[in-house]
Amino acid sequence: MSVRVTLPEKTYAGYIFDLDGTLVDSMPVHFKAWRWALREHGAPPEVFRWEEFVAHGGMAAPDIVADLNATYGLSMEPEIVADDKRNRYAWLLENETLPVIPETINLVRRLKEQGIPYAIGTGSMPSGALETLLSAGVADLFSIMVTPADVPPGFGKPRPDIFLLCAERMGVNPAECVVFEDAEPGIQAALAGGMDYVRVGECPPVRD
Template identity: 55%
Template sequence: MNKRVDLPEKKYEGYIFDLDGTLVDSMPLHYKAWRKALARAGAPESVFREDEFYSCGGKSANDVVYFLNERYGLVMDAESTAADKRRIYLEMLEEEGMQPIGEVLEFVHSLGDAPKAIATGSAIPGARRTLAA
C-alpha cells in the first residue's frame, strides 16, 4: 500500500512511533495471515475484506474475531483463531521478511539523540520479530 507519509515539521522533546504500517510495511502481511487463519477457522472467503481489515486497526486479535463473528453470524473460537493468525504471521515473516517504510526510517535517523519509542498493539513476540526482520 503506497500512502503519503506526513512527517512532523515541528521539533519535539521525544517521539513515539507506531510499528505496523508506520515504521514497517507489515499490514499486507498481517492481512494475508488473517486470510489464512480465517480460512482454517472455517470462515467463508467473503469474510474480512481488506477495507474491514484496515478499519479494525488497533483492535486486539481476539476482538477482531469477536467482531467478525457478530458481523457475519460466525462461531469461530477467538483465542485459537487469533493464536493461529499470530503463528501464521510469524511463519510468513520468516519466509517473506519485512521492509521498513523508508521515508519514516530516514526521519527517525534524522532525529539524532532525541528520545524515541515504539508503541504497538501487536503481541510482544510478533513485534520483536517484526523489528528484527
C-alpha cells in the same frame, strides 16, 4: 516509490510510532496470515476482505476476532484464532524480508542521534512485533515498545492506553507527543490521549 507520510515541521518532546504499516511495510503479510487463519476456523470468504482488514488496523488480534463474531454472527474463539494467525504470520516471515517505510525509519534514526525520546505503540503482541522488526533489520533502533500485553484485555486501540503508556515510559507529557499512524483505530487512540497525530498513507490494496 510514492511518499507515504509528510513529516511535521514542529518538534515534539516525544514521538510514538505504530509499527505495522507505519514503520514497516508488513500489512500485506499480516493480511495473508489473517485470511489463512480465518478460513481454517470457518469464516466465510467474504469475511475480512482488504477494506475491512484496514479498518481494523492496530487493534489487538482477539479484539478483531470478537468484532468479526459480532458483525457476522460467528462463534470463533478469539484467543485461539489470534494465536493461529500469529503463528501463520511467523511462518510467512520465514520467507520474507519486510521493507521499511523510509520516511518514518529515517526520522527514527535522526531522533536517536539527537537523543529525543521515541517509542513504538503497536497492536501486535511482543513476539510478532519483534519478528517484524527483525525481518526489516531495524530491531536495534528501538528500546521502548508497548503492546496489548502491557494493558488490560480490551484496552488496546482505539482506546488511548497503549499510547499513554508509551508517553509514561518516555517520561513525556502526553500533550507534548505526536503519534504516527496508518489506521483509524490508532488515530482515534491518539486523539483520545490528547496527542497530535500524523497519518501515514496506506499501502496499495491486496486482493486474494
